């Protein structure tokens with residue numbers, strides 16, 4: 001019986017892991033420089049957490065969560081996103097009382113039961129951050145600038161940043177009412193089945209429906225952000241002024257809503273032309289009501305998440321292949337039983353000294369061990385056979401210059417260390 005991985009849950013092989021590690025390392029560095037600290041929350045949470053935060057009527061909650069009842073009869077879900085767990089942790093760990101403003105980042109898997117296709121997985125990886133505890137619109141600009149630095153450092157090209165402002169909860173309520181009223185006449189004729197339902201439960205989502213007839217109907221009734229109150233207009237202007245000052249390119253798109261109910265104020269999305277229909281590589285925005293809705297103090301917050309799988313897909317196969325996986329500094333080739341044991345113990349000592357090394361475990365011929373060392377990219381090979389044991393010194397071969405020299409057994413760690421530095 002052969003087993004295969006479950007659809008939508010992919011293996012990530014070493015070459016691609018190397019590329020991901022590189023992107024993750026630059027994320028850690030960029031986030032650290034901007035004052036963000038890592039947080040790790042569990043992969044499962046109470047289902048109610050996501051229903052309350054992401055929203056009861058959203059696609060994520062109604063169709064896409066991996067939810068189940070555990071042995072203790074609790075309703076739990078694999079996390080579909082990272083913001084709600086972080087807000088839960090922020091409140092549960094009493095962060096507001098120990099310094100209200102917190103800058104947190106996370107890297108890890110998320111789970112959504114969407115129909116798998118290129119760029120759309122059931123287990124996918126996000127790198128994200130959340131700045132919780134400040135209302136000032138400069139935070140929006142900071143969060144976006146950190147996102148842009150991360151995207152640029154990953155080597156992604158041809159991406160577009162689109163920006164919108166949904167307004168505060170009062171503005172969103174007014175806009176929802178307007179859309180419900182103005183679109184309901186057209187609903188039976190032009191709106192798709194999903195949008196007919198959305199009109200009732202979450203009219204804002206009609207704004208970013210991808211179906212052509214819905215798009216046209218929306219563009220007919222709704223032209224600009226005329227629903228913003230003065231406070232939201234001013235905040236948005238300040239964010240834009242700061243982004244302009246940083247020379248960050250963006251386009252205002254009044255139809256961006258994002259599929260999570262907690263957003264208020266600034267929302268943004270980054271798309272990449274190189275991807276097909278799943279072209280959103282990152283998204284985020286403000287969520288000024290979420291902390292208080294979840295039982296914490298009234299406080300502003302803003303964040304984003306990039307989809308690491310989509311970045312890797314957009315960078316293309318060559319990006320991973322171009323990263324040469326580093327071979328060992330040293331390969332130990334042994335010949336014969338006595339030499340094998342000596343080599344095994346020596347390898348342990350070399351590793352303790354920080355030298356990356358490996359050996360043959362299958363008693364292969366010297367020729368095939370040399371070939372293996374070459375394929376693995378080893379810089380040096382240390383040969384230990386009966387002759388070397390008799391002489392009291394091993395043979396060190398430089399794989400680049402092909403030069404060979406003898407090294408006394410008690411000097412090996414020292415000499416190899418100095419050669420690889």
Ligand code: HAM
Pocket residue numbers: 080081082083112114119120121122124125126128129130258259260280281282283284285286302303304305306307308309310
């Ligand atoms: P989101 O827009 O749902 O936002 O997801 C962010 C990114 O995750 C997307 O732009 C996409 O690149 C990636 N992504 C989402 N679903 C999948 C999937 N099925 N397969 C592969 N990649 C996927 C959030 O999750 C918010 N928590 C972002 C945020 C943080 N907002 C404020 N703070």
